[in-house]
Amino acid sequence: MKTHFIAIGGSAMHNLAIALKDKGYQVTGSDDAIFEPSKSRLEKKGILPEEMGWFPEKITPDIDAVILGMHAHQDNPELARAKELGLKIYSYPEFLYEQSKNKTRVVIAGSHGKTTITSMILHVLNFHQKDVDFMVGAQLEGFDCMVKLTQDNDFMVLEGDEYLSSPIDLRSKFLLYQPNIALMSGIAWDHINVFKTFDDYIEQFRKFVASITAGGVLVYNEEDPEVVKVVENAENYFRKIPYKTPEYEINNGKVYLKTEMGDVPLSVFGAHNLLNLEGARHICQQLGIMDEDFYEAIMSFKGASKRLEKVEREDKGILYKDFAHAPSKVKAAVKAFAEQFKNDKKYGFLELHTYSSLNPAFLEQYDHAMDGLEEAIVFYSEDALKIKRMDPISPEFIKEKFRNENLRVFTNAEDLHAYWNTLDKTDGVYLMMSSGNFGGLDLTK
Missing domain, CATH: 3.40.50.720 (NAD(P)-binding Rossmann-like Domain)
Incomplete structure (x- = not known):
């Protein structure tokens, strides 16, 4: 072909x-x-x-x-x-469907957590040498390529994105997959340049649930009220499996999952990641992985790329980077970081550079997003605003919308880098949140 x-x-x-x-x-x-x-x-x-x-x-x-x-x-x-x-012109998701239409399709959707959950599932399947086709949006340890397509595999695991399929196909990507097994992790308004209202955004998830094949399965986060409403109002027939944050504890900086089989030590932290893990466990059950085998494999899961990923620094300072930029993701990452390092001085840096995050109407969603940090820093580029043809935003406006009087705001990369260089990275712990690179900041030095 x-x-x-x-x-x-x-x-x-x-x-x-x-x-x-x-x-x-x-x-x-x-x-x-x-x-x-x-x-x-x-x-x-x-x-x-x-x-x-x-x-x-x-x-x-x-x-x-x-x-x-x-x-x-x-x-x-x-x-x-x-x-x-x-x-014949295909969008990316349309072509993936063509490649998987004779397989059992497992689609992981949600405003947040979908990459991590998909990565957890693939890690467990790979650990137990269960071969599946897949597509995931982040690099994962043990995998050379983040798309696998074969003639023979019975299952395909797909990260389901709600963003548009192509310039000429304005449907959400996950609407093209027609899942047999699906997961919905949460709904929090995002991509406001495309979905102008929260209801427009939620409508994509209503359509996603409606696209589940007859007699299929939906694993869903019962702690998210928006998810619950979408599931309860669905009119098509499928089996519903709710999940919630499992019990866990932190001892000497190590997270332990409380299970019927005993305490399971983990390499990831944060309540949102434990919630993601529970969703992944239920999906793995549908794929024939018993709980005991799931726990054995998940102990060695270190996280998806840029999802609370530890950065090895020359000075041995403790620094994590996270793809978080949408408000719900920022809040979850900060909460996890504050819980994990409650006895340390915590620095949190957030870069705003997507259309949504720089939209004055959307900035309300960042209300108290950086609370729980001793030092909170927001960076956005005034030049980026000009390139995107967006109106200027003042640092005072940012502080007002974040509801954080102590927030430091930088609008110039050189000033941000100068401040960064004044900090002793071995004093305290650092969380760097961005889908960009803070104007070229080297996090290893």
Whole structure:
């Protein structure tokens, strides 16, 4: 099968391209910019475009599938050529469905926790050498590629994202998967540049539940009232399995899960991660993994990339980085950090740089998000606001919306870096929350 990727360099797209190459497909692609690690990984597989840019001549009548990434625009010249030739154009999730429509599809959805839960499930399955197809949005220890597609595997585990499928397909990605087994971890308004109201956002999850196949299974977080409402109001037939935060305790900085089989030591911390773990356990039950086997495997799970991930520093200072940027994720990460390091001075840094997080109307959602930290710092770039053509935001406005008078606010990367350099990283513990890089800050030094 001959496939062509428009915007092959994306974190999800390049993994799919590699998976198809490994499956024996003929793979080509284009992009206007490709960064690491995508660049090296594509080059290693021999599918890195020779030249950056869009080349309509690459689109030929013998292509079986054109896969369109979100990075491309509606007026992309390669897309126009594909339409002209009448080629089949797939969004990323649409193509994944085509690859898995004869398998049992397990879809993990939710505003927060979906990457970690999917990673936990895959870690447990890998530990017990149970082979499945999968797609997950973060790098996971023990896996070379975060997409796997085979002819023979019976199951496919998919991280289900509520964001748009492609520039020409404005459905939420997870609506294309039609799960046989699903999980919903929580609902907290996000992506307000696309979903203008909270009800618009919740509607995507209503549709997701409605897309579960007849007689399927939904594992859901019974501690989230929005999730419970969506589940209770669903009209289609499926089996409902609720879950909640399990009992645990912290002894000498180590988290222990309380189970009928005794205390299980864990390498992750935070009530939200224990909640994620419980959801993963219920999904693994559906895949034939007994609780005893689940606990044996989960002890060695160290977390998904950038999800409360410990950074090894030259000075041995204690620093964790987290992908958290949406309000619910920030609050969960800060709460977990405060509980885990209650006797230490806690520094928390948050970078705001998504459209949602820089929207004045949305900033209300960060109310008290940084409470529990002795030092709370927010960074956003005034230049980024100009690039996004957004109105200026004052540091005072940020402090007001966070309801934190002691909040330090930086709007210039150089000033932030200068402050960072004044801190003794061996004094206290540090939590760095961003889907960016704090203007190029090196967290290892």
